[in-house]
Amino acid sequence: MAPPTKVTIIGSGNWGTAIAKIVGHNVRRRERFDNELRLFVYEEMVDGKKLSEIINETHENVKYLPGVRLPDNVVAVPDIRASVKDSDILVFVIPHQFVKNICGQLKGAVKSTAIGLSLIKGVDINETGLVLISSIIEDALAIPVSVLMGANLANEVAQEKFCETTIGCKDKDVGVMLKEMCQAPYFRVAVVDEVEAVELCGALKNVIAVAAGITDGLDQGDNTKAAVIRLGLMEMIKFIELFYPGRDKWIFLQSCGIADIIGGYCNGTNYKMTMQFMTSGKSFVQLERELMNGQKLQGPTTAAEVYEMLKNKGMEDQFPLFTAIHRISSEGMPAKELIKCLMHHPEHMDKEYHEHPFLHLRSVPATSPTSP
Ligand SMILES: NC(=O)C1=CN([C@@H]2O[C@H](COP(=O)(O)OP(=O)(O)OC[C@H]3O[C@@H](n4cnc5c(N)ncnc54)[C@H](O)[C@@H]3O)[C@@H](O)[C@H]2O)C=CC1
Numbered sequence: 001m002a003p004p005t006k007v008t009i010i011g012s013g014n015w016g017t018a019i020a021k022i023v024g025h026n027v028r029r030r031e032r033f034d035n036e037l038r039l040f041v042y043e044e045m046v047d048g049k050k051l052s053e054i055i056n057e058t059h060e061n062v063k064y065l066p067g068v069r070l071p072d073n074v075v076a077v078p079d080i081r082a083s084v085k086d087s088d089i090l091v092f093v094i095p096h097q098f099v100k101n102i103c104g105q106l107k108g109a110v111k112s113t114a115i116g117l118s119l120i121k122g123v124d125i126n127e128t129g130l131v132l133i134s135s136i137i138e139d140a141l142a143i144p145v146s147v148l149m150g151a152n153l154a155n156e157v158a159q160e161k162f163c164e165t166t167i168g169c170k171d172k173d174v175g176v177m178l179k180e181m182c183q184a185p186y187f188r189v190a191v192v193d194e195v196e197a198v199e200l201c202g203a204l205k206n207v208i209a210v211a212a213g214i215t216d217g218l219d220q221g222d223n224t225k226a227a228v229i230r231l232g233l234m235e236m237i238k239f240i241e242l243f244y245p246g247r248d249k250w251i252f253l254q255s256c257g258i259a260d261i262i263g264g265y266c267n268g269t270n271y272k273m274t275m276q277f278m279t280s281g282k283s284f285v286q287l288e289r290e291l292m293n294g295q296k297l298q299g300p301t302t303a304a305e306v307y308e309m310l311k312n313k314g315m316e317d318q319f320p321l322f323t324a325i326h327r328i329s330s331e332g333m334p335a336k337e338l339i340k341c342l343m344h345h346p347e348h349m350d351k352e353y354h355e356h357p358f359l360h361l362r363s364v365p366a367t368s369p370t371s372p
Pocket residue numbers: 011012013014015016017041042043064093094095096098102119120121122152153154155294295296297298
C-alpha cells in the first residue's frame with residue numbers, strides 16, 4: 001500500500017487557519033492521508049509568547065482566527081523548511097507579496113514528487129508582463145500547482161456557514177484527491193480543469209471589491225453596486241481573454257467567478273477597508289498598519305499591478321473600471337470619478353446588433369424575425 005499522503009499548509013493568517021480546520025478534520029478521517037497536518041506559522045510574539053506555541057498549546061490561532069478551535073492533529077511549525085519535509089501536498093495560503101521570498105526559502109527542501117495547491121489571490125508582474133502566483137511557485141519549486149478560489153470569507157467558513165469553492169486542476173486524479181482533502185459538509189468543492197482563469201478570477205475580484213467600498217463611500221445605492229458587479233465582471237472576462245484567450249466562459253459562473261465578486265461586496269476586508277479609506281482620508285498603507293492587526297490588504301496592491309500591466313500595453317481605456325479603481329485608491333483621483341467611469345463605460349451595449357469582441361455574444365439573434 002502506498003504510504004499516506006502528507007500535507008503542509010504554508011500560511012496561518014485568517015484564511016490559512018480556517019482552511020487548516022477543514023483539512024485537519026479531513027486528513028484525520030481519510031485513510032489516504034497522513035494523520036498529522038503541519039501548519040507553517042510565520043513566527044511572531046503575541047502577548048509575550050510565540051504564536052506557534054500558543055497554537056500548539058491551545059489549538060487556537062488567537063491572532064488571526066480567534067475563537068475557532070483547530071483539530072488537535074494540526075501542528076504549528078515555525079521553521080518553513082522543516083514544515084514541508086517529506087510533504088506530498090503543499091497548500092500555499094500567504095499574502096501574495098510574500099510568495100517569492102517564501103519560495104526562495106523552500107528551494108531544495110521540497111519533495112520532488114510534491115504537488116501544490118494555491119489559495120492565494122493576487123498577481124505579479126515582471127518585464128514580460130503578467131505572472132500568475134501559481135507559476136511563481138511552479139517555477140521556483142518545480143512542482144505542479146493547482147488553485148482553489150471562491151466566495152470564501154474565512155471567518156464564515158470557520159463558523160461552518162455554507163459556501164462553495166472552485167478548484168482548478170489539470171490532472172483528474174489530483175483533482176479528486178484535492179477535493180477529498182478540502183470538501184466539508186459546509187464547504188462544497190467543484191473541480192474544473194482550468195487553472196489560469198480560476199486564479200485570475202480570485203485576484204481580480206479583490207480589485208472589484210475596492211470599487212464596492214468606493215460606491216458605498218460615495219453613498220450610492222444597491223443599483224450602483226449591481227452596475228459595478230456587471231461591469232467589473234465584463235472587465236474580468238476581457239482581461240482573462242486578453243492574457244489567456246479561449247477559456248470557457250462557464251468558469252465565470254462558478255464560485256470563483258460571479259459568486260466571489262458578490263461575496264467580496266458583502267463583508268470582505270477589501271470592502272471594509274475601502275469604506276475606511278473613503279471616510280478617514282487616510283491611505284490604504286496607513287489603514288492596513290493601524291486597523292488590520294497584521295492582516296494584509298490585497299485589493300489596492302492588485303489594482304496597482306493590474307494597472308501597471310495595462311499601462312505597459314497602452315490599454316487603460318479598454319479597462320476604465322480597473323484603471324479608475326487604481327487611480328482612486330493610490331493616485332489621489334477623486335472618488336466621484338468612478339461614477340463617470342460607470343456612465344461612459346465602453347461595455348454598455350446599446351447598438352441594435354452588437355457583436356461583442358470578447359464574449360462572442362450577440363445582444364439579439366443575427367436573424368431575428370423582424371430582420372429585413
Ligand atoms: N481572509 C480571507 O477571507 C481570504 C483570503 N484569501 C487569500 O488568502 C491569502 C492569505 O490571506 P490570509 O490567510 O487571510 O492572511 P492574513 O491577511 O489574515 O494574514 C497575513 C499573514 O501573513 C503573514 N506574514 C506577515 N509577514 C510575512 C512574511 N514576511 N512572510 C510570510 N508571511 C508573512 C502573517 O503571519 C499572517 O499569517 C491572500 O492571498 C488572500 O487574498 C482567499 C480567500 C479568503
